[in-house]
């Protein structure tokens with residue numbers, strides 16, 4: 001995928017706030033604000049210098065992009081077309097929440113070129129959906145998938161969460177089985193993360209609910225991996241499964257550390273050697289763009305060593321791991337030359353293995369991916385490279 005880049009478009013609006021969410025989102029803003037915000041996105045894009053290479057993916061994330069008028073998302077895609085050619089293979093994804101998707105929106109997204117839907121299902125038990133403050137019930141998930149199929153969407157991803165307070169293994173199995181019955185092309189299964197300051201974290205702190213034990217959460221992950229693999233949805237990243245040919249092109253850009261632009265409030269962009277991000281406040285973002293100001297709020301200049309570390313720990317999340325020749329071509333050295341001692345200790349702990357010309361995580365390494373990432377981030381550089 002070298003020579004490719006991606007575009008992330010942040011749509012921060014949500015109908016209600018889920019208890020576990022710490023994303024940059026706002027509730028209660030009406031259609032007038034949606035329109036004003038999208039105008040700012042288009043203006044920001046008009047002034048951006050695009051990376052070299054071909055655009056592999058446009059990803060509307062949020063927030064709830066399916067909440068806004070479909071023509072507004074179409075207008076952003078039109079502006080992209082004014083700046084660069086879209087290949088037939090360009091993946092254009094809209095994140096959707098069941099309950100916000102209509103037949104009319106699906107038709108207009110398809111006309112605009114959207115060819116992939118990522119649907120936030122999360123669970124198939126209404127008591128869990130309601131405890132998480134999701135805006136939909138289980139029936140709406142099934143309705144959304146069949147409506148999307150009827151409108152010709154042939155690339156549908158579903159998200160689900162395990163490790164929810166009070167969730168049993170049987171309930172998780174019912175969620176996975178029920179989602180598989182919808183024949184998704186891609187599934188993302190996430191262990192629930194408790195983020196500081198969220199209603200979930202405060203409720204857990206007050207002792208109102210309890211998380212499932214770690215062993216049970218591990219059993220949930222193991223059971224799901226087998227169930228999905230048996231159905232031909234193969235793992236290609238720690239949390240992601242796909243039918244052959246349906247791996248998310250957008251996510252692969254991130255894991256391969258390829259460039260991506262990002263539009264909107266709080267959105268983060270990356271180009272080799274530099275990461276930067278916009279102001280988080282939605283109103284502040286709109287005002288800055290409307291006044292002709294650059295909405296960038298900060299940047300991080302990455303040294304060669306930092307990029308190497310990031311390339312390795314992101315790449316290792318993928319089932320295929322990191323290609324040693326690709327690493328050497330990009331950074332001009334072998335991973336063992338750059339970080340010799342860390343490979344020895346990760347190998348001794350049984351977390352990574354070397355196969356032919358690839359470095360991969362072992363099963364234990366996948367379970368302890370955070371430990372591997374930490375070790376790589378902290379690894380001293382054994383080689384003299386230009387910063």
Ligand code: SF4
Nearest residue numbers: 014017018021062063
């Ligand atoms: S719908 Fe998604 S972005 Fe919005 S509050 Fe819920 S988890 Fe967060």
